Amino acid sequence: GQSLEQPSEVTAVEGAIVQINCTYQTSGFYGLSWYQQHDGGAPTFLSYNGLDGLEETGRFSSFLSRSDSYGYLLLQELQMKDSASYFCAVRDSNYQLIWGAGTKLIIKP
Amino acid sequence: EAQVTQNPRYLITVTGKKLTVTCSQNMNHEYMSWYRQDPGLGLRQIYYSMNVEVTDKGDVPEGYKVSRKEKRNFPLILESPSPNQTSLYFCASSRTGAPISYGYTFGSGTRLTVV
Numbered sequence: 623g624q625s626l627e628q629p630s631e632v633t634a635v636e637g638a639i640v641q642i643n644c645t646y647q648t649s650g651f652y653g654l655s656w657y658q659q660h661d662g663g664a665p666t667f668l669s670y671n672g673l674d675g676l677e678e679t680g681r682f683s684s685f686l687s688r689s690d691s692y693g694y695l696l697l698q699e700l701q702m703k704d705s706a707s708y709f710c711a712v713r714d715s716n717y718q719l720i721w722g723a724g725t726k727l728i729i730k731p
Numbered sequence: 732e733a734q735v736t737q738n739p740r741y742l743i744t745v746t747g748k749k750l751t752v753t754c755s756q757n758m759n760h761e762y763m764s765w766y767r768q769d770p771g772l773g774l775r776q777i778y779y780s781m782n783v784e785v786t787d788k789g790d791v792p793e794g795y796k797v798s799r800k801e802k803r804n805f806p807l808i809l810e811s812p813s814p815n816q817t818s819l820y821f822c823a824s825s826r827t828g829a830p831i832s833y834g835y836t837f838g839s840g841t842r843l844t845v846v
Binding site: 630655657662663664665666667670709718719721722723724 | 833
């Protein structure tokens with residue numbers, strides 16, 4: 623079957639760095655995306671990795687290793703507003719997105 | 732403003748009473764999709780549409796219908812809602828047929844309760 627695994631919850635301190643991992647097992651791979659969702663809100667697109675390596679967008683970076691079927695989202699200089707759930711998603715050979723169950727990021731002052 | 736508009740935001744209904752959740756986007760996106768979100772289960776795709784008059788089932792299509800008569804609109808229809816369809820629903824659209832590289836734009840969500 624197809625699956626994406628990510629931790630259900632991660633806790634970090636304001637100002638610190640946190641990494642959210644995602645491992646995937648899908649029929650075909652056409653890129654890994656990350657989305658942020660605040661409680662009660664809609665998911666918003668954060669980043670996309672189609673090739674191996676690191677993509678950086680401000681305080682957020684995303685990494686992909688296709689040989690390891692693994693990626694991560696790195697959040698630096700954590701702010702309280704970063705408290706949210708983060709989802710990884712992979713496009714499979716049927717052209718559809720397969721979603722992880724989400725990681726709830728809890729930030730403590 | 733570029734956006735996906737869903738209505739209603741909240742809906743409480745009774746079992747068996749047909750309902751429609753509307754979704755409209757103003758970005759001229761070809762690709763549109765419906766998801767439901769339940770605690771601990773992430774986002775599960777109900778139906779999607781690659782373009783006008785082209786729709787296909789997602790992972791959990793049972794009990795739902797969709798139509799795509801116009802590019803901007805993609806309504807979700809529950810012919811006979813049941814309590815297990817109580818959920819948070821999201822409509823999403825994307826600029827091209829390769830949504831992952833450009834990302835989805837999501838609507839604000841519809842919280843549906845079926846009693």
